[in-house]
Structures are given as structure tokens and as C-alpha cells.
Amino acid sequence: MTDRAPRTKYMDRRGWSDIIIGAPYIWLVVFFLLPFLIVVAMSVATKTPTAPPFSFGGDHPLINLDAYQRILTDDLYLRAFLTSLANAAISMVLCLLLGYPMALALTRMSRGWRNIMLMLVILPFWTSFLLRVYAWMGLMGRNSWFNVMLTDWWNFIVPVDWAVRSIPMMNSNFAVILVMVYTYLPFMILPLYASLERLDPTLDEAAMDLGSTPAQVFRDVTLPQSIPGIVAGGMLVFIPAAGELVIPTLVGNAADPMIGRVISDEFASARDWPMASAVAVALLVLMVIPTMIYTHFQGRAEGSK
Template identity: 70%
Template sequence: MSLSSRSARLRKWFNRRGWIKITIATPYIWLALFFLLPFIIVMAMSFATRTPTAPPFSFGGDHPVMNTDHYARLFSDDLYIRAYLNSIGNATLATLMCLMIGYPMALGLTRVSRSWRNVLLMLVILPFWTSFLLRVYAWMGLMGTNSWFNKLLTGAYNWIVPSDMALRYIPMMNTGFAVVLVTVYSYLPFMILPLYANLEKLDISLNEAAMDLGSKPFQVFRDVTLPLSVPGIIAGSLLVFIPASGELIIPSLVGSSSRPMIGRVISDEFASARDWPMASAVAVALLLLLVVPLMIYTYYDGKAHEKAQKEAT
């Protein structure tokens, strides 16, 4: 086959199906290169053995196939158990607080005029224009013992409680409260934006019809708005809960070493302890802990949608 005929066939393929196939294949190639391949490397490393070499792991020796001791330590070492529980607990609390704060804000965004809506949406995403690390440092200054924020809260607390229970300052830094507070501040936009995208699509005439039939505003919200906004709630909760579970910067800067979170444990295992296989095992277990329930939910949710479509037809 001549070069000109090959070029003609190639141009013909691009003109018909080539660009469509390339467009469809691009995200899959991206996921394979930057998610699947690194995950396979980390998983393989989790079955290696720690060595004093560079890199600090190897395969073979006493465990010629794979070393599962690291996964056994996850269930026997108190450090990892407490880290997982602290991470899941803090992430759950932060997600619930983001939902409680973000839902009214997202609902309010759908009720204002279009001009004000654009301004308020810009204010929601405005924190992203500033460095994440800089914002955490700002909260460290606010929660310091001599900051105006701490003095304001201390004054309010001392005004409420009896004089014998008065405090010089409220200890906020290096506590679980500080981790949850900064996490809520950092991830609140990730809750507001999916909720707004969902609530903005709802048909307002459904609320009007319910009120015409005698429902009170709270009943309209409970029976109409809230059920229809469940997809937005789930999307926002996942966008907050998953990164908050593996957060590293926030617990490292404002958290306490007595209440370790799993992101900091992984970092310490890689950097300080130089135990790459153990760190990889912790990371793989965290990923499975977050992804497997999501996959199960997606599977059953898809089954429920298929069942509802069959019943509708």
C-alpha cells in the first residue's frame, strides 16, 4: 500500500469516526495513567518488604510472593485503628456541618434575582482564589490564645458561665475542634455548588402547587424540595467526606498528635519512618474503605433506577 493511499485512509478515518473515538478514549487514558497505574504501583508496594536500601523496599526474601504483614498490622496496631476512627469521625462531623450550613445557602441562592445570584456565587468560590495553605495559616492566627477571635469567644463564654468557671482563653489550637472548624471552612464550597446545581433545576411550580393544596412552607420543603434535592446532597457529601477523610495539611497544622488522622500517618510512614510498604498498605486500605461503599451504593442505586423505569413503562 502506497504512502498516499495510507494517508487517504487515515484522513477518511479521522473524518468519520476518528475524532469521536479519540474524544471518548481521552478520559479513559487519563484515568489509566494517573489513577489506575499509580494505584497498581502503590498496591504492589504494599506487599513488599521494608529494607534499608534505596528505595526502602524489596520483593523476595522471607516473603517470595507477597508480604501481608502490613495489612495484619492495620487490625492489630492501635495507632492505625485510632487514626482511621479519628479520620472518619472528623470527616463525618465536618460533612454534616457543611450540609447544615451549605443547604440553606444553596437554597437561598436559587431564590434571589439573577444579578444577585452571580455576585453571591462569586463570593462562594472567592476563597479558591487564595492559597489553601495561606487560609489555614490565617485560621491558626485566629485561633491563637491572644487573637481577637479567641478573646471574643472567651468573653462571650465568661459572660454566660459563673465567675468561678471563667477562662483566660479558650484552647482551640491543636484540638479536634480546630480540625473540624478549618475543614468545614475549607470544603464548604464543595457542598454548596452541587446543592445549588441541583436545587436550581427544580420546578418551582411544584412548590406552588403544594401550597395551593394547603401545605405549609415547612411541609412543602419536607415533602417536595428535600426529596428532590437528595442527588445534590449525596454529591456534595461525597465531595466533602472523601477528601476530608485523607486530609493532611489541616490536621498537621491545627490538629493534635494525640489524635492522629490517617493522612498524617501515611505522610509520617513515608517521610519519617521510611516504611513505604506500610504507608502503601494504609493508603490502599483507606481507598478501599471509601470506594467500596460508594461502588455498592452506585450499584443498588442503578438497580433502583432501572426498576423505576420498568414500572413507569
């Protein structure tokens, strides 16, 4: 779209544009930006046994960096950050390994089938997130048909000494990763599909005609062109997975908490608002880095069009 000299006259009256821009702008400033700035300020406040449990200045230093110091020194927070980042990264890679062939298969289908299959990919996204996590709780429990089936296979394959009565799946990092892959898989498939669908199939044919094997075509033609989709899907899985609260609370190991759980516990159980806020700010800083990488890639992809 070109920017014509007298730009579109559409709603050029001040009053109109002021309302259309102003209403959502003010709403987001009051209900999103302001609360967020309060959290940033809270992270340097001092915890007090009053209600609300914090204070600025007074008997305490105006800017109190104790909370940040504790994040860097206390083992609990570092471990929680590492667990979160590792779980999110593993989930992202598994989503990619499963989602890429699925997205590629979708692009190779006839139009009618493709629409039905896309609907099947999107459908779980609309159904309740909480209930999809709950569905796995039913499958992973000790006496469920799924666990019994896996246990039977395990006992059949391994030597008798290693036989188990049931596989302890619940309340582990394994369960967290499994359920995260399950709930976030559509987020990976959709951007991958969008970028794979745009590829020109004649390039594949040209490479084949020039003597490439299918594996070489994939490595040299398809894969490099789908990198924007991989990056977009990776971010869409990694970012929510790193801050996840529901999944670790329901199927995770309480002794090895993820960072979302730590924030929530500091706030609700320990009533340490400054600490919860500082951990939240630290998590955001960690997330800004991958987001910047993402926008960098996206900017490059758009620039090359």
C-alpha cells in the first residue's frame, strides 16, 4: 500500500480519531500499564507486617534491592528459573519435532481434507485449557488404562528385575513437559503451516530434477525457507510455557517448582509482595530477550518481501 499525498481523508476530523484512539489507549494505560508500573515499583519496596504488606521510605530505604539480591543468591529462585527455562525449551523442541511433520503433511493434502484437518488442529485451542490439562490427569493416574497399558509394555520389554507396578508419571517434570507439549502443540503447528503453505512447490521439483534426494530437498530447500515459521511457533510455545502456572500446579512436582508457582506462592502464601514483584520483573526481563530476537527475525522476514 502506498502512502498517497493527501492521505486517506477517512475520519480526518480530530474528534473522531481522538475517540477511536483515545478510548482503548486510556483503558490500557489505566488497567494494564499502571498496574504493571506499580509491580515494578513494588519490587524495590520493603516488606512490612502491615496491611497492605509493604512500605516505601519511612524507616526503610526508599529503594530496597533486597529482593533482587535474594533472587541472585538464594538457590530456590535460581533453580526455579532454570527448571522453567529448561521445561519450556524442551517442550518447544518436542512441539517442533512433532508439529513440523504435521504441518508439512497438511500442506500436501487436497483442499477439502486440509480444511478439515486444520479445523481439527484449531479445535482443541478453543476448548477449555484447564480441562485439557485435567484430561491428562485422568490418563496419567496410577490405575488408568493408559498407565496400565504403558506399564504392561514396559514390563514386557525390560528384564524382570526392572518390572514396576505402575509408572509414576504424575507430579513430575515429565508430566509438566508432556502436558505443555499437548496444550501448546497447535501454537506450533499453525505458524509452521502458514509459512510452509507459502512455499513454491516448483522449487522442490527443480531440486529433485537436478538430482537431490528427498532428504537433501528438505534440508536445503524446505527447511531454510520455513525458519520464520519455526521462530514464530517457537516463541508462541516458549513464552507462555516459561511462565506457566496451571500445569505445574496440577501435574508438577511441588518440590521442584516452576517460576510461575514461585511468584504465586510468594504473593499468596508468604505475603511477600516485594519478592513476588521482583521475581515477576526478572521473569519479564528474561522473556524480553527472546521476544526481541523474534521481532528481529520478523522484521528481516518482512524486509525481504
